[in-house]
Amino acid sequence: MTLQQGVFDGFAVLTLGSALLVVTQRQILHCALWLIATLGAIAGFYVLLGADFLAAAQVLLYIGGVMVIMLFVIMLSHVPLVPQESVKNAQWLPALLACGLTVIGFGWTIGRVSWYGQELPIATNRGEIFEPTTASLGQLLLTELALPFELVSLVLVAALVGAVFFTRRPES
Amino acid sequence: MGIIFPAAWPPLARQLLVMLGQCAAILAVINLTVMFLIWLERKVSAHMQSRLGPMYAGGWHGWAKSIADGIKLLVKQDIVPTGADPWVHRLAPVIAFVPAFACYAPLPFGRQLAAVNLDIGILYVFAISGLSVLGILMAGWGSGNKYSMLGGLRAAAQLVSYEVPRVLSVVPVLLWVGSQNLSLIVDTQRHFKWFLFYPNPLVGVIAFLVFFTASVAECNRTPFDIPEAESEIVAGFHTEYSGIKFAFFFLAEYAFVFLSAGLGAVLFLGGGDGVLLPSWVWFLFKTFLLVFVFMWVRWTFPRFRVDRLLAFSWKFLTPVSFANIVLAGLTLHWLS
Numbered sequence: 001m002t003l004q005q006g007v008f009d010g011f012a013v014l015t016l017g018s019a020l021l022v023v024t025q026r027q028i029l030h031c032a033l034w035l036i037a038t039l040g041a042i043a044g045f046y047v048l049l050g051a052d053f054l055a056a057a058q059v060l061l062y063i064g065g066v067m068v069i070m071l072f073v074i075m076l077s078h079v080p081l082v083p084q085e086s087v088k089n090a091q092w093l094p095a096l097l098a099c100g101l102t103v104i105g106f107g108w109t110i111g112r113v114s115w116y117g118q119e120l121p122i123a124t125n126r127g128e129i130f131e132p133t134t135a136s137l138g139q140l141l142l143t144e145l146a147l148p149f150e151l152v153s154l155v156l157v158a159a160l161v162g163a164v165f166f167t168r169r170p171e172s
Numbered sequence: 173m174g175i176i177f178p179a180a181w182p183p184l185a186r187q188l189l190v191m192l193g194q195c196a197a198i199l200a201v202i203n204l205t206v207m208f209l210i211w212l213e214r215k216v217s218a219h220m221q222s223r224l225g226p227m228y229a230g231g232w233h234g235w236a237k238s239i240a241d242g243i244k245l246l247v248k249q250d251i252v253p254t255g256a257d258p259w260v261h262r263l264a265p266v267i268a269f270v271p272a273f274a275c276y277a278p279l280p281f282g283r284q285l286a287a288v289n290l291d292i293g294i295l296y297v298f299a300i301s302g303l304s305v306l307g308i309l310m311a312g313w314g315s316g317n318k319y320s321m322l323g324g325l326r327a328a329a330q331l332v333s334y335e336v337p338r339v340l341s342v343v344p345v346l347l348w349v350g351s352q353n354l355s356l357i358v359d360t361q362r363h364f365k366w367f368l369f370y371p372n373p374l375v376g377v378i379a380f381l382v383f384f385t386a387s388v389a390e391c392n393r394t395p396f397d398i399p400e401a402e403s404e405i406v407a408g409f410h411t412e413y414s415g416i417k418f419a420f421f422f423l424a425e426y427a428f429v430f431l432s433a434g435l436g437a438v439l440f441l442g443g444g445d446g447v448l449l450p451s452w453v454w455f456l457f458k459t460f461l462l463v464f465v466f467m468w469v470r471w472t473f474p475r476f477r478v479d480r481l482l483a484f485s486w487k488f489l490t491p492v493s494f495a496n497i498v499l500a501g502l503t504l505h506w507l508s
Contacts, residue, residue, distance in 0.1 A: 003184065029313060056295040064302025071309045072328040075321060132291035134352060
């Protein structure tokens with residue numbers, strides 16, 4: 001087992017373990033905290049793959065942005081400190097079916113691609129450091145992928161305008 | 173070196189030892205700096221209010237005050253309130269404290285003096301420093317106290333709001349350098365081509381002022397210290413903390429002050445650029461100058477009101493930074 005494999009396995013256990021705790025914890029704030037651990041471990045995978053920009057963006061946006069807002073909303077909505085009722089509810093069977101189908105779909109797609117035998121580009125013990133990705137990402141986003149990039153920003157603007165519309169106070 | 177690193181050791185073990193050594197060095201330097209800053213803050217505030225400040229501990233101008241304070245906090249009783257969520261309460265100071273130190277890794281303390289030469293330097297610092305707000309939120313919620321909770325909520329709203337102009341204010345510098353590498357940013361500014369005034373003084377000064385204001389807010393310092401406003405919510409998110417856990421929050425705050433001042437020096441004041449003296453002396457001089465301005469601001473201005481604080485970020489600083497980015501782009505266009 002190489003070091004790389006060991007680190008990968010560590011992150012995998014961390015991701016899956018914390019993801020499991022997200023759905024089984026009964027205190028909703030604890031769920032959110034475990035979700036932070038999951039997202040952080042995924043950033044670890046990005047680092048392992050040599051995607052430095054993506055890893056930093058994951059931490060900045062998902063943990064520093066999305067999760068902070070989520071914790072903020074949980075704290076605003078009167079959640080008592082003592083654990084809530086059971087995490088199961090009446091719709092557990094349809095939910096299980098939907099999740100099972102998703103897992104099968106993803107598994108089938110992932111299984112069709114040959115992943116093995118490809119070395120990951122990370123440095124192991126000497127000074128060989130992976131290629132920085134920021135410059136090439138920027139080039140791609142402003143040339144080849146300019147249209148999808150702009151479309152995504154259009155979607156975000158629509159979401160922002162929608163949020164402003166719904167929170168607008170009626171004029172008196 | 174042969175004794176410390178026997179050649180027979182696997183390279184991985186050696187590399188880990190070097191990394192541990194680097195971490196220990198950063199921790200030691202930052203802790204000493206923070207203790208000095210706490211003493212300095214007491215002295216600066218005292219002299220601004222026509223007092224003398226600490227004069228007793230250690231003899232000369234109370235230089236040992238921070239050491240005495242540190243020992244006091246270490247031996248104090250560690251209390252976890254009955255109504256608290258124990259693990260969230262215990263973990264919160266650690267989560268607030270660790271990012272402050274992790275951020276120092278790519279900071280160049282002089283020419284070729286960064287612990288890690290990171291290509292995504294600035295992005296890394298912004299991403300990691302954003303994590304400490306989680307510690308504040310966890311402290312606010314996990315203490316089981318409504319004042320703590322209010323402090324945590326205020327901290328979240330404030331830090332998320334000011335993160336936006338802080339990141340945007342740096343964009344002109346990135347446009348001019350074409351890289352996020354902090355060492356490269358310092359190298360580009362050699363021979364007094366500091367970004368504060370070099371390609372376009374207007375853009376440079378606006379960017380610096382926005383960055384500095386947002387940094388003061390990110391450090392939770394007066395006039396932006398509403399998460400711990402003692403006149404309204406006791407001590408905010410750290411109301412229920414005592415002893416070493418309180419010390420962690422305190423250390424984190426001052427570590428962020430020094431980091432923000434250092435970043436300001438690196439991004440806008442040429443980092444270690446200067447004449448005669450070695451580069452690290454210039455870096456420390458500029459950084460401590462900015463730290464002094466931080467303290468000056470703190471002991472001069474009164475506290476903002478919550479709603480005005482948020483409006484100031486969203487309705488003033490953010491649009492100004494966007495306009496500044498356009499100006500920086502135009503400057504670049506005219507120059508080329």
